[in-house]
Amino acid sequence: MSDLRETKATCCYCGVGCGVIVQSDGEKITGVRGDPDHPSNFGRLCTKGSTLHLTASPVLQQQARALYPEMRVSRDAPRERVSWDGTLDFIAKKFADTIREHGPDSVGFYISGQLLTEDYYVFNKLSKGLAGTNNIDTNSRLCMSSAVAGYKQTLGADAPPACYEDFDHAEVIFIVGSNTAYAHPIIYRRIEEARKNNRVLKMIVADPRRTDTARDADLYLPILPGTDVALFNGMLHICLWEGWIDDDYIRAHTEGFDELKRTVREYTPEFVAETCGIGKDDLLKAARWFGESKASLSLYCQGLNQSSSGTAKNAALINLHLATHQIGKPGAGPFSLTGQPNAMGGREVGGLANLLSAHRDMANAEHRAEIARLWGVDDVPAKPGKTAVEMFEAVRAGEIKVLWIACTNPAQSLPDQRLVREALEKAELVIVQEAYKTTATVDYADVLLPATTWGEKEGTVTNSERRITRFKPVLPKPAETRHDWEIVIDFARRLEALMGRDKTLFPYTNPEEIWNEHRESTRGRDLDITGLSYRILEEQGPQQWPFPEGASEGKKRLYEDGVFPTANGKAKFVNTVYRPVAEPVDARYPFRLTTGRQRDQWHGMSRTGTVAQLFSHASEPAVMMSKIDMDRRMIAAGDLVHVTSKRGSQILPVAASDDIRAGQAFIGMHWGEEYVSGRGSDGKGTFGVNALTLPAFCPSSKQPELKHAAVKILKA
Numbered sequence: 213m214s215d216l217r218e219t220k221a222t223c224c225y226c227g228v229g230c231g232v233i234v235q236s237d238g239e240k241i242t243g244v245r246g247d248p249d250h251p252s253n254f255g256r257l258c259t260k261g262s263t264l265h266l267t268a269s270p271v272l273q274q275q276a277r278a279l280y281p282e283m284r285v286s287r288d289a290p291r292e293r294v295s296w297d298g299t300l301d302f303i304a305k306k307f308a309d310t311i312r313e314h315g316p317d318s319v320g321f322y323i324s325g326q327l328l329t330e331d332y333y334v335f336n337k338l339s340k341g342l343a344g345t346n347n348i349d350t351n352s353r354l355c356m357s358s359a360v361a362g363y364k365q366t367l368g369a370d371a372p373p374a375c376y377e378d379f380d381h382a383e384v385i386f387i388v389g390s391n392t393a394y395a396h397p398i399i400y401r402r403i404e405e406a407r408k409n410n411r412v413l414k415m416i417v418a419d420p421r422r423t424d425t426a427r428d429a430d431l432y433l434p435i436l437p438g439t440d441v442a443l444f445n446g447m448l449h450i451c452l453w454e455g456w457i458d459d460d461y462i463r464a465h466t467e468g469f470d471e472l473k474r475t476v477r478e479y480t481p482e483f484v485a486e487t488c489g490i491g492k493d494d495l496l497k498a499a500r501w502f503g504e505s506k507a508s509l510s511l512y513c514q515g516l517n518q519s520s521s522g523t524a525k526n527a528a529l530i531n532l533h534l535a536t537h538q539i540g541k542p543g544a545g546p547f548s549l550t551g552q553p554n555a556m557g558g559r560e561v562g563g564l565a566n567l568l569s570a571h572r573d574m575a576n577a578e579h580r581a582e583i584a585r586l587w588g589v590d591d592v593p594a595k596p597g598k599t600a601v602e603m604f605e606a607v608r609a610g611e612i613k614v615l616w617i618a619c620t621n622p623a624q625s626l627p628d629q630r631l632v633r634e635a636l637e638k639a640e641l642v643i644v645q646e647a648y649k650t651t652a653t654v655d656y657a658d659v660l661l662p663a664t665t666w667g668e669k670e671g672t673v674t675n676s677e678r679r680i681t682r683f684k685p686v687l688p689k690p691a692e693t694r695h696d697w698e699i700v701i702d703f704a705r706r707l708e709a710l711m712g713r714d715k716t717l718f719p720y721t722n723p724e725e726i727w728n729e730h731r732e733s734t735r736g737r738d739l740d741i742t743g744l745s746y747r748i749l750e751e752q753g754p755q756q757w758p759f760p761e762g763a764s765e766g767k768k769r770l771y772e773d774g775v776f777p778t779a780n781g782k783a784k785f786v787n788t789v790y791r792p793v794a795e796p797v798d799a800r801y802p803f804r805l806t807t808g809r810q811r812d813q814w815h816g817m818s819r820t821g822t823v824a825q826l827f828s829h830a831s832e833p834a835v836m837m838s839k840i841d842m843d844r845r846m847i848a849a850g851d852l853v854h855v856t857s858k859r860g861s862q863i864l865p866v867a868a869s870d871d872i873r874a875g876q877a878f879i880g881m882h883w884g885e886e887y888v889s890g891r892g893s894d895g896k897g898t899f900g901v902n903a904l905t906l907p908a909f910c911p912s913s914k915q916p917e918l919k920h921a922a923v924k925i926l927k928a
């Protein structure tokens with residue numbers, strides 16, 4: 213007799229964090245529907261979320277899942293099925309020997325914004341508390357680190373100040389560097405509804421491509437790639453000139469405005485219109501709408517973050533909000549949208565190479581001492597670890613010898629794939645902890661550790677509006693898979709024994725115990741969640757942080773009192789200066805290539821690529837070009853072309869697009885080696901759009917410039 217039941221969970225794709233109700237019969241997932249009680253989506257789901265059950269079919273699971281530990285004895289031998297105990301003993305010994313011989317920084321961990329907060333917490337503790345290295349970074353570096361740095365530099369803490377409810381209170385929604393309609397569809401549905409209910413509400417969209425989001429805008433600014441800082445400084449210049457800034461607020465709650473004022477004096481409407489490639493009247497209109505409205509809300513994502521000026525772009529936009537007092541009130545504020553389902557949770561536990569738990573700074577000796585006390589270790593290393601691109605450079609250079617990759621696919625998602633693949637070949641040992649055996653990175657695994665995935669795990673995630681959801685497993689663990697946190701502690705206890713440590717730092721028997729330690733680490737911090745037990749999350753449903761002990765609810769909106777989490781309580785203006793993209797176009801590489809999300813697909817498609825109906829919008833990769841460029845080069849739609857950068861080349865069909873200006877091109881980020889063929893500039897095969905992208909990154913956030921590369925396009 214089948215055991216039909218429904219279990220609450222969240223969608224495992226984007227940072228909107230929609231609640232889902234998963235239907236199962238005890239052995240398999242049979243359906244999903246939106247959770248009407250979840251305050252992030254109120255029952256709605258997009259195409260990706262509503263087809264989640266199809267990705268969990270038993271046949272697909274059997275074909276695509278990593279179900280047993282595997283190991284290979286040499287690089288030219290195939291991996292073979294091995295036991296958990298033998299595998300963990302082997303890698304623990306390799307870690308211990310490598311650390312003893314070459315020091316703690318000779319090992320590294322590259323993890324994922326798709327891990328749960330509890331998984332993230334133990335990985336971070338393993339690296340910084342036990343192995344003694346800050347070489348732990350995550351694919352969130354490719355996604356959110358510029359937003360983190362932007363918030364910290366201006367507002368004092370990595371905390372998005374607004375919430376989804378603010379869509380209903382805004383008079384202006386300024387969307388920049390985000391195709392929200394495709395990347396965060398349920399947020400977009402909420403914006404559409406807010407526009408329907410509020411005729412005053414205007415939407416401004418700034419984006420190099422006329423996306424579906426841009427098509428709906430009341431005002432569309434087709435800025436040239438990478439010119440966002442000039443745009444925001446120009447809008448501030450106009451607001452200053454027209455008297456739309458709030459002097460009282462600036463005086464009472466901020467510092468550093470005079471220096472910024474001198475800088476933005478240079479950003480005249482003429483200069484900005486020309487730099488950004490937009491009309492002067494449109495620029496003036498955007499500044500007026502933003503500055504005069506009672507509540508302006510900015511939504512932004514990878515167009516700002518994935519840039520060699522990512523932090524400056526974030527800070528320049530926040531400057532504009534501070535100067536006009538568009539923050540800390542209903543319907544107003546800078547609001548970064550999170551790409552991954554739990555990039556926020558990773559930021560909260562400090563799971564990046566330059567952060568410590570609960571928004572503490574690695575550079576701060578007192579913060580390091582607090583974490584060392586909490587963990588029961590002598591100290592936490594002070595030297596910042598290698599960030600994503602730096603980590604793979606260090607592996608290629610032989611500095612990092614053992615690399616552990618969990619729940620992410622760098623052999624597709626990192627820029628400059630030639631670098632990544634050379635690094636993976638050079639490493640002495642590559643450990644891949646994965647639910648799927650089909651990713652490009654698994655091909656490089658010397659050791660494959662099979663992990664559980666969506667529907668099988670228990671723990672918490674935090675979405676874009678700081679809302680934490682707890683969920684329980686729907687199905688038992690398949691075959692010999694283990695939970696990510698279990699793998700970490702099973703390994704850590706072995707490493708502790710080899711390092712001569714008799715009392716374990718990892719005494720946990722379930723995710724709740726890890727969660728409780730994480731909660732305690734936040735006591736007194738801006739994100740204090742000491743009041744948020746598993747029981748409260750179960751009884752009261754998803755909650756926003758902060759939620760300190762004794763609180764009855766979380767905080768919808770931050771900084772309503774004008775007090776910021778800085779030493780003197782004041783927000784800081786950052787003196788932002790516009791700098792062009794890292795790789796400008798030239799005569800040999802005349803096209804500005806931008807990359808991005810396509811409708812219905814998620815990241816490297818290891819999950820969405822298993823659902824046939826999700827290919828109905830785009831069935832194959834293509835390079836999108838303007839008709840003007842196609843006519844000039846006598847290229848017809850469907851013709852094959854070589855798209856070539858200084859790092860590699862790939863062959864793709866051309867799609868004509870009215871959404872792209874002459875001189876620009878666009879390729880979806882999702883398509884990996886099974887869809888696209890190409891070569892690196894050294895003649896070796898490298899695949900997907902990241903054969904073309906460059907490893908340049910923002911000096912503050914270290915987030916790479918995945919959004920822009922100079923390319924040439926020639927008929928094949």
Ligand code: SF4
Pocket residue numbers: 223224225226227228229230253256257258259260261262396397398399
């Ligand atoms: Fe999932 Fe994001 Fe779609 Fe919500 S909007 S259903 S979280 S992919």
